[in-house]
């Protein structure tokens with residue numbers, strides 16, 4: 001018999017608190033590991049998402065109470081359901097619906113896309129879940145294909161609510177915090193309007209990007225340069241591939257509208273002819289009002305439904321709307337010699353590399369305050385100024401103001417950019 005233990009061991013077969021027998025690792029995110037498990041009382045398969053217990057690591061706050069608070073409010077057949085929370089001294093475990101079908105993206109064909117009908121099938125389920133959540137005052141804020149899973153019967157399950165995507169992560173975990181998320185970020189997040197953005201409209205935008213990706217096989221807003229990608233998002237500039245039907249194009253234009261006040265909401269998506277195509281009113285009604293879950297009362301442990309953001313580490317959205325560097329409009333509206341990079345490390349490491357790059361380029365390097373460096377040319381002219389602002393544990397924003405001469409441009413591309421944007425740590429670059 002396997003040893004009963006409160007900790008998740010790497011070996012399958014471990015029994016967690018005498019209740020759940022652990023199987024293999026299903027996946028790993030920035031904040032948690034997710035294991036297959038069997039409920040020893042019922043024989044049912046579940047997923048167990050294990051976080052480090054924040055009380056055991058008070059210097060690494062983890063936003064698990066918030067995620068639990070959100071999940072507790074939601075019972076819908078297209079939202080991964082939280083059944084129970086177990087806590088040990090070192091770990092907190094969420095017992096979740098098992099999404100045995102893996103990621104939605106596993107259903108795309110060799111060209112990376114699905115038929116319009118199949119995309120509609122899953123988009124309906126996604127909008128149904130999002131509409132349900134919005135009606136309960138919950139916004140996901142990180143809708144992207146990696147968070148869209150399938151259950152054993154092939155139904156969509158929205159996962160990973162209220163996460164702090166970079167919570168307490170060290171360099172290794174940050175590698176798993178993909179730079180993919182920014183491609184799904186709504187334009188208002190990129191401007192000063194980000195202070196007051198409506199998160200429901202932000203979710204709708206991300207749903208539009210997901211729909212485009214499913215049916216096209218590529219992102220609507222993309223560019224080798226992230227600055228150009230953000231310019232496209234900011235302008236809401238995208239082109240549909242030739243195979244998109246006129247109705248799908250029309251829907252996408254409404255959903256991927258750069259002005260959130262003119263953007264479709266969940267109800268207007270549901271009323272759109274492309275969304276309703278081929279479904280009777282009865283089917284639509286069933287889909288939209290299906291609710292979910294059985295009525296079993298579960299024993300909940302801990303985790304108050306705290307809607308307060310206090311103490312929560314930032315998600316990619318929060319980082320992008322960070323004050324006061326949030327007004328990125330100047331970048332997208334052309335001009336400007338500033339670069340901003342979000343990196344998964346503290347200031348000292350970045351500044352050390354900047355200093356080394358400056359010296360390698362034959363420049364004079366002066367420290368400016370605790371978190372700044374000035375790189376000067378022979379005549380004392382400033383080639384670049386680099387300052388690092390701490391956003392959260394192990395997350396900093398690096399701002400580089402360059403001289404607009406050719407010398408400074410060369411220094412940036414050849415030495416400074418590689419020094420600032422070490423691939424394993426760069427979260428995103430705007």
Ligand SMILES: Nc1ncnc2c1ncn2[C@@H]1O[C@H](COP(=O)(O)OP(=O)(O)OP(=O)(O)O)[C@@H](O)[C@H]1O
Pocket residue numbers: 026027028029030031032033034047049080096097098099100146147149159160163164165166176177
């Ligand atoms: N209920 C589930 N059933 C099956 N697999 C799951 C389930 N929940 C998560 N997974 C798998 O585990 C991976 C990590 O889970 P999740 O995204 O929830 O973790 P996280 O730490 O919150 O992630 P993030 O890096 O986005 O913050 C998922 O990509 C998925 O492959």
